[in-house]
Amino acid sequence: MEKSQFKRLELQPFLLEALHAQGFKKPTEIQERLVPAISNGKDVIGQSETGSGKTLAFLLPIVNNIDPMNLEVQAVITAPTRELATQIHNELKKLLDYCDPEQMIQAKLMVGGTDRLRSMEKLKMQPHIVVGTPGRIHDMVTEQALKIYTTATLVVDEADQMLDMGFIADVDKIAARMSEELQMLVFSATIPEKLQPFLKKYMNNPRHVHVKPKQVTTPNIDHRLMPLRHRDKLQLVTDIATALNPFLAIIFTNTKEAADEVADTLAAQGLNVDRLHGGLHPRQRKQVMKRVKDLKTQFLVATDLAARGIDIKGVSHIINYELPKDLDFYVHRVGRTGRAGDTGVAVTLYEQTDQFAIDKLKKRGISFTYVDLRRGDWVTLEKPKERIEKRKLTKADISPKTGGKAKAKGKAVKPGYKKKQRWQQEQEEKRQRKLARRKQGRNKR
Numbered sequence: 198m199e200k201s202q203f204k205r206l207e208l209q210p211f212l213l214e215a216l217h218a219q220g221f222k223k224p225t226e227i228q229e230r231l232v233p234a235i236s237n238g239k240d241v242i243g244q245s246e247t248g249s250g251k252t253l254a255f256l257l258p259i260v261n262n263i264d265p266m267n268l269e270v271q272a273v274i275t276a277p278t279r280e281l282a283t284q285i286h287n288e289l290k291k292l293l294d295y296c297d298p299e300q301m302i303q304a305k306l307m308v309g310g311t312d313r314l315r316s317m318e319k320l321k322m323q324p325h326i327v328v329g330t331p332g333r334i335h336d337m338v339t340e341q342a343l344k345i346y347t348t349a350t351l352v353v354d355e356a357d358q359m360l361d362m363g364f365i366a367d368v369d370k371i372a373a374r375m376s377e378e379l380q381m382l383v384f385s386a387t388i389p390e391k392l393q394p395f396l397k398k399y400m401n402n403p404r405h406v407h408v409k410p411k412q413v414t415t416p417n418i419d420h421r422l423m424p425l426r427h428r429d430k431l432q433l434v435t436d437i438a439t440a441l442n443p444f445l446a447i448i449f450t451n452t453k454e455a456a457d458e459v460a461d462t463l464a465a466q467g468l469n470v471d472r473l474h475g476g477l478h479p480r481q482r483k484q485v486m487k488r489v490k491d492l493k494t495q496f497l498v499a500t501d502l503a504a505r506g507i508d509i510k511g512v513s514h515i516i517n518y519e520l521p522k523d524l525d526f527y528v529h530r531v532g533r534t535g536r537a538g539d540t541g542v543a544v545t546l547y548e549q550t551d552q553f554a555i556d557k558l559k560k561r562g563i564s565f566t567y568v569d570l571r572r573g574d575w576v577t578l579e580k581p582k583e584r585i586e587k588r589k590l591t592k593a594d595i596s597p598k599t600g601g602k603a604k605a606k607g608k609a610v611k612p613g614y615k616k617k618q619r620w621q622q623e624q625e626e627k628r629q630r631k632l633a634r635r636k637q638g639r640n641k642r
Contacts, residue, residue: 206232208261215295225250227408232258235382240403242396243384249408252288255352255382260292262350263325265300269347273375274328275368277358279308279479280486284508285354286328302326307333307343310479317342331359331367338374348375351399356385360392362475372399386525418535421544421568422555424578430546431462434518436570437544438463438496445489446514448498449530451521459518460498469495501526509533517545520554527558544568 202223203216216222224232227245234241235258245251259272274289276282286306293302307316307329313336320342327334327343337343351372359365372379381399385392396403425433438446448463450456453474460472471485471494488494489509497509501521512534521527527545534541547555559565567578 203257206257207236208232208257211295211297212257212261212292215292218295219291221253225254227251227406228254228257230406230408231255231404234404235259235380236261238380240381240400241383242388242400242403242405243382243408244386244388244406245384245408251384252285252354255354255384256285256289256292259326259350259352260289260302263302265296265302265325267325268323270323270325270327270343270345271348272326272350272352273334273345273348273371274326274352274354275331275334275359275364275371276328276354277330277362277364278475278482279310279330280482281355282306282308282329289326289328304328307337308479309333310483313340331364331371335367335370338371345371345374346376348379350380350382351375352382352384354384356383356392357387357389358385360389365392365395369395369398386529387523417539418531418541418543420531420563420565421542422547422565423544423568423570425546425548430518431459433546433570434459434516435462435466435468436573437516437546438468439466440570440573440575441514441516441542441544443495443514443542445492445494445509445511446496446516447509447512447530447533448496448516448518449521450498450500450518453500455518456498456500463496463498469493471497473497473499475500501529510536512536513539513541515541515543517543520545520547520551524554524557524561527563528561 201213201217201221203213203221206224206228208216227243227249231241231243231254235255243251243254255274259274263271274282274285276285283306286304289304293304296302303322303324304326305319305324305328307327309330309332311333316333316337317340320337323344327345334343334345338345353359353368356365359368372381379399381403383396383400383403388396423433423437434448438448448459450459453476456472456474457476460470463470471488473482473485477485485494485497489497492511515531515534517527517530521530531541531543534543555565567580569576569578
């Protein structure tokens with residue numbers, strides 16, 4: 198603990214002890230840049246990828262500033278899903294376990310899918326820190342079981358996902374009941390334009406820290422691209438799953454409808470599969486996560502709900518049923534495998550229309566191998582050459598009336614010189630024949 202570089206962040210001794218027990222010796226970049234600002238009461242916007250240490254970047258200064266003797270809610274941490282909220286609460290408990298027994302800091306988890314009355318019963322004594330989903334927290338506030346008017350700090354984690362899932366309205370209602378001097382900490386992979394009104398409403402000259410990954414992806418992940426080539430996509434993903442025979446694979450889709458379709462197909466083939474998406478009841482999602490953690494599932498079909506923040510251990514393979522619309526999610530998806538020094542494989546199904554997105558990922562430093570499955574065996578393909586669509590130029594394309602230019606896909610294309618010369622020669626011969634026929638007709642008359 199003497200060698201811990203966290204000392205310069207001016208943290209309390211019990212926090213340094215908790216970090217030492219977890220093997221943390223040096224702050225990550227986002228922790229280095231944000232902990233002092235948060236400790237000093239500044240509003241912050243933090244952008245970083247999975248695995249950057251973002252959660253501790255806000256937990257450390259929040260816990261450090263809590264007054265244990267003040268039995269009021271001093272901080273509220275919101276997350277878009279109960280799984281992520283539970284994970285944050287678990288990380289918080291690891292810190293609070295080292296509190297002085299005479300100055301214990303109390304934290305409560307509030308998420309959907311749990312008994313409301315029991316949750317209200319637990320709030321007879323207000324906690325110092327509340328972690329939960331916006332819907333359940335707002336519910337407890339409306340029932341006057343949770344008193345948040347004393348809250349000094351509000352965390353909005355995965356804000357862009359909050360926006361996508363329609364939870365920003367609940368966060369807004371929660372924030373409106375807090376102190377006018379509220380400190381707001383917003384963490385998000387992206388900052389969409391639609392999020393700006395919310396940020397401007399509550400944030401005062403926030404410090405914006407964007408931590409760009411020095412390396413987009415870990416070197417121990419094998420990134421494979423597999424062409425669809427007009428084959429049946431559901432059959433192909435079944436073949437991939439069977440050929441990989443993973444310890445645990447996550448199959449990502451862009452929609453919950455596609456997730457259900459893929460999961461149903463794999464289940465029909467006798468594979469051990471579960472699904473995880475926003476369309477499931479909270480209790481179902483909890484059961485799925487338990488089966489995954491208990492290693493009772495081999496294939497988890499999921500939307501990007503599971504790609505960010507949720508720590509699923511033992512993932513050996515990632516299968517992208519389709520490329521995500523937001524390419525940042527590719528990094529979040531594949532980041533579920535190849536962790537803690539292990540190797541991982543990420544297989545992505547692609548079509549020709551995906552080439553632009555693939556090129557953008559390559560520019561981010563991701564190196565792909567093109568592969569295919571033949572009779573159950575993996576084969577390496579040559580990198581596809583860029584194909585330029587060619588078509589025959591018609592007479593209309595190279596007509597002198599259009600300046601000898603062809604219109605293809607809305608762009609002017611110059612024809613070959615020889616073709617133009619040949620066409621002009623043919624036109625001249627036709628004109629001469631036509632004149633000869635007219636002359637012959639006059640002579641007959």
